[in-house]
Amino acid sequence: MIAGANCAKNHTGANMRMGILAVGIAGAVAAAAMPATAQDAGKFFAGKQIELVIGTTPGGGYDTYARLIARHMGDYIPGKPALVPKNMPGAGSNKATGYIYAVAPKDGTSIGAVFPGAIVEPLLGDKTKVQHDSTKLIYLGSANNEVFICMGRTDAPVQKFEDAFSKEMILGASAAGGSTRDFPALLDNVLGTKFTVVSGYPGSKEIVLAVERGEVQGACGYGWSSLIAQNASLLSSGKVRVLAQETMKSHPTLDKMGVPLTVSFAKTPEQRQLLELVYGQLVFGRPYVLPPGVPAERVTALRHAFDATLKDAKLLAEAKKSQLDVQGVSGEEVQALVAKMFATPPAIVERAKQALIYRGK
Secondary structure, X not given: OHHHHHHHHHHHHHXXXXXXXXXXXXXXXXXXXXXXXXXXXXXXXXXXXXXXXXXXXXXXXXXXXXXXXXXXXXXXXXXXXXXXXXXXXXXXXXXXXXXXXXXXXXXXXXXXXXXXXXXXXXXXXXXXXXXOOOOOOEEEEEOOOOOEEEEEEOOOOOOOXXXXXXXXXXXXXXXXXXXXXXXXXXXXXXXXXXXXXXXXXXXXXXXXHHHHHOOOOEEEEEEHHHHHHHHHHHHXXXXXXXXXXXXXXXXXXXHHOOOOEHHHHOOOHHHHHHHHHHHHHHHHOOEEEEOOOOOHHHHXXXXXXXXXXXXXXXXXXXXXXXXXXXXXXXXXXXXHHHHHHHOOOHHHHHHHHHHOOOOOO
């Protein structure tokens, strides 16, 4: 009986050891099945916070998109860190872009939500006034393909876009490098419109308030998605009308409204080429960027998380409720497009740069 008990005891112990071994093997197999990048990123991000630096003032369209993404993206990042929004307006979003490029930690804990104009500023603007090299930034992707518009008060002299070639219209704008400043300058210099630009508004929210109050008569280089999400009542009340689409690919809703494309007013191939170069940035209408030097496995994890976030059912439901147009563009696609734009022949770039300088009246 004693021998039998010992035998049973030994048999039980052997079974326990085999079970433990099996669990260990299963754990090892599971760990092996998980990509090394996800494992490494998960260890790093666990328990951390990621600052989401938003290059505009609170309350505008870019801010609304960024905060929506911040509420959901942490769920898809290995380690599930929290995203903490932080507004850093200034210089057409170049201040925030410069911070991400040169100051923010290069470990994946800082993401920038910036204007597309800040990305092309080193190409088409004054390189001496920016603190970043856009070709060295790392792109997570874009929240949508943007359509910029020209809009005007219905009591302004310009009632349709064609009127802008013979009548003055006063537009509100941010600083040079911001689309609300650069896009009307482009139209004046390339097509011959007569827009007068009043610069200095810190963000889109303040520009729209200026239009609403009658301080200015309209704005160009303003996102259609921002107007619909934040200020749809301006349209429904009849206070403003959309005059033109500043993009290469029109929006179906604006097409139904009969809103023309500004490129349709180009009279020469060169005029069209200049517009196309500048409008190329709208493919990444709401770009999200990392500093140079972030470890590759964390870049991969964050790009995957960004893509998954923009497909999240809860995010899309919130976006629909708020009338936000979400059309994700991958980080790889944005990275390639930025590289292509910065490879444009210098002569064409120089002509485009001159066209973006607002010269006043």
